[in-house]
Amino acid sequence: MDQIPQILANGVYLGAQYAMIALGLTLIFALMNVLNFAHGQMYVLGGFVTYTIYGAWGLPFVVALAMSCITLAILGALIEKYLFAPVIKKSARDESTMLLAAAIAFLLDAVILLVFGEKQRGVPKLVDGTTILGDYTLVIANDRILICLLAIASIIGFISFMQFSKTGRALRALAQDRVAAQLMGVNVDRYSMIGFALGAMLAGLVGGLLVTITGINLGMGGPTSIKAFMMVMIGGAGVISGAIAGGIILGFLEAAGLALLASYGNITYLLIFVSLMIFLAIRPQGLMGKPWG
Amino acid sequence: MKRRNLLKSTLSAAVLASVAAGAAWAENPVLKIGFVGVTSGPAAAWGISNQRSMETRAEWINEIGGYKIGDTTYDIEIVSFDDQKDPKRAVAGMEKMAQEGIHYVVGPNVDDGAAAVRPVAESNGIMYFPYAFPKSLYQAPASNAVLGMVANYQSGPAIYKHLRDNNGVKTVAFIAANESDPLSQRDGGVEAAKALDLDVVSDSVTYQVDTTDFTPVLTPIMRAKPDLLVLSGVSPANAPQLIRSARELGFSGLISTETAQDAQVLREGAGDMANGFISVGGASTPEIASDMMNEFVERYTDMFGEYNDESNTKVYALEYILETLKANPAAIDDVEAYKVTMDTFEAPNPYMQGDAVLKYVGDFSFGQKRQVAVPLVVNVYQDGAFETMFIAEVD
Known part of the structure; x- marks a missing residue:
């Protein structure tokens, strides 16, 4: 019982970061029906950009974070314009874009290894200190609280952008019905590129934020993509609110499992995967997805 | 016409250049040493420090004219294979080494990979130097694996x-x-x-x-x-x-x-919170490193931009292979001859100060000499660098 405050705190923190990771992936899927296997590598690249500017060059963190977002947005736009858009136009088969995404993931892995090396990298903490409540009933580092708040603010900002801006409305229209959006005058090519850039930018943003907590290394890309897919499948592919829900659910499941089942060895993920299989067998479209796609 | 002449000249120059390059390359025969290990994914740092240590040392040897074994001076070529920490890939890597006629391989980096390559190594006459700890790899009847570090x-x-x-x-x-x-x-x-x-x-x-x-x-x-x-x-x-x-x-x-850990990674990732962290250090900490070790670090840093402290240990495997071949040139194509030499082999340790020697150990742990003798250096991390806590000998 005395573990509950710590589980809740860990769950909120993990959930917020996971939701941010899943947002970009689900946005790209919603707009283009593309499973972006390179999402994790984009996250890693964002982390390395922040590491280089903030950790290695010593420039302010805000500058580094902005550069991570800009770099990934530009990269995302270029990838969409010169790789995904031509493939989507020429091939009606879904596996073409999946193969392309996997190839981009391998390419980014190789480029990251060449440019940033094989070592784990880390940056100075944004804020020092730890908040301790009760007799160590709840212990949480202050930089985690800060990153958690920034992640929540970013999610709210992203939802507001999608809800209230002209670009956001166009992107939502595109996600709901591509043909109808085109008939209503939405420039589909342009907004597809903007949407992909936005999704990649979100990956860069979360990479830049989390490098301050978890550090970054070459191998984080693949596992990050897998976790992001899990969250998207739980919440419903292509649904923004579903990705957030999926992230929060996965975060709480992890926090609770790791705390309560520690004495049984590493069975937390086993149970999460089994639960996910059962859940998808019952509701394959996820919590908030529609059965017809 | 002019265009045709230009084409002819370019072609001739290209042929001459390739012949000249071939002639330069052919000055010394090439001795290929293999590396099969993980150089991608989360554990990439383990294998890359191996590979880069070998490449640094090979380039250094080639730069000073090659490595003399018996009456022949060889250029050293490192043939690398990324097993992605996957035992199936490790087997494919060891098979590739066999196809290339390589008899001495450094790696794999992990237990399951090292166990998986054993049949391929034994059936193709390959001695391999894993960074893996299962005793069965080094105890009889196994005899082709040599532990490359302290277990x-x-x-x-x-x-x-x-x-x-x-x-x-x-x-x-x-x-x-x-x-x-x-x-x-x-x-x-x-x-x-x-x-x-x-x-x-x-x-x-x-x-x-x-x-x-x-x-x-x-x-x-x-x-x-x-x-x-x-x-x-x-x-x-x-x-x-x-x-x-x-x-x-x-x-x-x-x-x-x-x-083994890397001081810079600890400093960046944990800062002062890593102070007091105890790890098994590289085999050539500043207190015991020779001038040659210091030059190796400089060359590694020049080649790859940044040194990896794990290479303090990983510099040794290639040196052991070459020094043992020097002690018995017949072993260059015959690993059975190599095994016989291992029992009595001793050579000065170029990476340590004093009268330290390279020799094979393992009698106590494995019942036969199937481990390289590197000093057991236990380090404490303090303010961005490792300090030696104590030094001991294994086995």
Whole structure:
């Protein structure tokens, strides 16, 4: 019982970061029906950009974070314009874009290894200190609280952008019905590129934020993509609110499992995967997805 | 016409250049040494430090005219294969080495890969130098594998005993990644701790290899309040995050591991929170490093931009292979001759000050000499650098 405050705190923190990771992936899927296997590598690249500017060059963190977002947005736009858009136009088969995404993931892995090396990298903490409540009933580092708040603010900002801006409305229209959006005058090519850039930018943003907590290394890309897919499948592919829900659910499941089942060895993920299989067998479209796609 | 002449001239120049290059390359015959290990993914740092150490040393040897074995001077070529930490890929890598006629291979880096390549190595006459700890690889009837570093069951008991006697450690907790190497190292560590009458207060907590946030994982251990937290088989990528999470959760005891770490990675990832972290160091710390070791570090840094402290140990495997071949040139194509030489081989250790020697050990641990003799250096991390805690000999 005395573990509950710590589980809740860990769950909120993990959930917020996971939701941010899943947002970009689900946005790209919603707009283009593309499973972006390179999402994790984009996250890693964002982390390395922040590491280089903030950790290695010593420039302010805000500058580094902005550069991570800009770099990934530009990269995302270029990838969409010169790789995904031509493939989507020429091939009606879904596996073409999946193969392309996997190839981009391998390419980014190789480029990251060449440019940033094989070592784990880390940056100075944004804020020092730890908040301790009760007799160590709840212990949480202050930089985690800060990153958690920034992640929540970013999610709210992203939802507001999608809800209230002209670009956001166009992107939502595109996600709901591509043909109808085109008939209503939405420039589909342009907004597809903007949407992909936005999704990649979100990956860069979360990479830049989390490098301050978890550090970054070459191998984080693949596992990050897998976790992001899990969250998207739980919440419903292509649904923004579903990705957030999926992230929060996965975060709480992890926090609770790791705390309560520690004495049984590493069975937390086993149970999460089994639960996910059962859940998808019952509701394959996820919590908030529609059965017809 | 002019265009045709230009084409002819260009073609002639290209042919001449390639002939000249070939002639230059053909000055010395080439001795190929293989590397099969992990150079991509989360554990890439382990294999890349191997590969780069070998490439640095090979280029250095070639630059000074080659390496003389018997009457022949060879240029050294490193043939590398990334096994992606996958045993199936490791087998494919070892098969590639066999196809290229290579008899001496460094790697693989992990237990399952090293076990998987054993049949290929034995059936193709390949001696290999794994960084993996299962004793069955080095005990008879196996005879082709040579342990390239100090095993955890050799370093762990020494570290725990030192900390029990000098730091008053009475209780220990273990945490390991959920894969074969760290789990087997944890089990060995638990056994060693119990043999020293230490109270093991937690040994069941494990984490996924791809974990990035260790706070939830460590929370249950922190409640046990051990004097010593052992990070069994921890990779350099995970160590700083584990240390940082433990300290942030209020842990003030000692933290140790039996794997080699990198000071810069610890400094960047955990900062001052890593102070006091105990690990098994490279075999040539500043106190014992020779001028040749220092030059190796300089050359490595020049080639790759940044040194990796793990290479203090990983510089040795290639040196052992070449020095043993020098001692018995007949072994160049005959690993049975190599095995015979191993029993009596001794040569000056160029990477250490004083009269240290290269020799094969392992009689005590494996019943035969199937381990390179590198000093057991136990380090403490302090303010961005490793300080030597104590030095011992294995076996």
